[in-house]
Amino acid sequence: MRIYSAALAACGVVALSALAVPAAHADETFGDTDITGVVVNSGDPVVLGTSARTVTVKVTATDPSGFEQINATLYHGSYTSQDSTVPATAACGPTTAATSTCTLTFTLTPGSAPADGSLAGAWSVSAYAIAADGDAEFLEKAAGFDLRRDTHVGVDAPDRVKWGRTLTVTGGVQNADWATGTYAAAAAGRPVQLQFRLKGCTTYTTLKTVNTAADGTVSATVRAFADGDYRWSYAGTPDTAPAVSKAEFVDVR
Incomplete structure (x- = not known):
């Protein structure tokens, strides 16, 4: 009986090892191993500029016997047709804890993984846990997250203007270009808000919403009636x- 149990355990480990690669096409569970939670970047979207950054993923799993290994992979596209993948720098385990939260670290490198801006947007996480007794679970899509290109917003306005005169505030929106490692003009038609904060106040009020031009620039005119700060606010996209x-700051005289 002991030999039979050991053989089953070994079989479970071998089976999961095969599943933990892109050849798998479905979620699989052996025994009472259960992946109960996967959280990417503390639940926030991942913002990537023009240099490499690390991202953490916490995988929580339960099994009475503890774990030999817990691991995950980030990928873009469907599980059976991935066009970019990022493996963890190292797996977790072994551990005797019946409930284990594994913190995995991933390095995203613009120009490599992801290669370019077409890979921005929705990403997924596949995860697996191999228990000490050979039980295991594999999930094709254990979690999802948004990978977003970093954004820079500029602003320019005159230092001073006469009371009641027209004031023009310009600016521009640029997004990280992962392929070139630079910041490039945002696409045309992106809404950007012109906001104003009265001198001595802490909150901003939205005055106008305009769309970016083909070169990512924005411009709006308002009448100047009080000293205060102007800024552009970009809400972002998926x-x-x-x-x-x-x-x-504009001084009105």
Whole structure:
């Protein structure tokens, strides 16, 4: 009986080892191993600029016998047709704990993985846990997250203007270009808000919403009636991060 149990355990480990690669096409569970939670970047979207950054993923799993290994992979596309993958720098285990939360680290490298901006947007996480007794679980899509291109927003306005005169505030939106390692103009038609903060106040009020031009620039005119700060606020999209410009103070005389 002991030999039979050991053989089953070994079989379970071998089976899961085969599943923990892109050849698998379905979730698989052996025994009472259970992956109960997968959290990427503390639940926040991942924002990537023009240099490499690390991302953490916490995988929580339970099994009375503890674990030999817990691991995960980030990927873009469907599980059976991945066009970019990022493996963890190292797996977790072994551990005797019946409930284990494994913190895995991944390095995203612009120009490599991901290769370019077409890979921004929805990403997924596959995960597996191999228990000490040979039980195991593999999930094709244990979690999802948004990978967004970093955003820079600029602003420019005159230092001073006469009371009641027209004031023009310009600016521009740029997003990280992963293929070139630079920041490039945002696509045309992206809404950006012109906001104003009265001198001595802490909150901003939205004055106008305009769309980016083909070169990513924005411009709006308002009448100047009081001293204060102007800024541009970009809400972001599923594939680009939100951002606000610095404040530009205008003295009204």
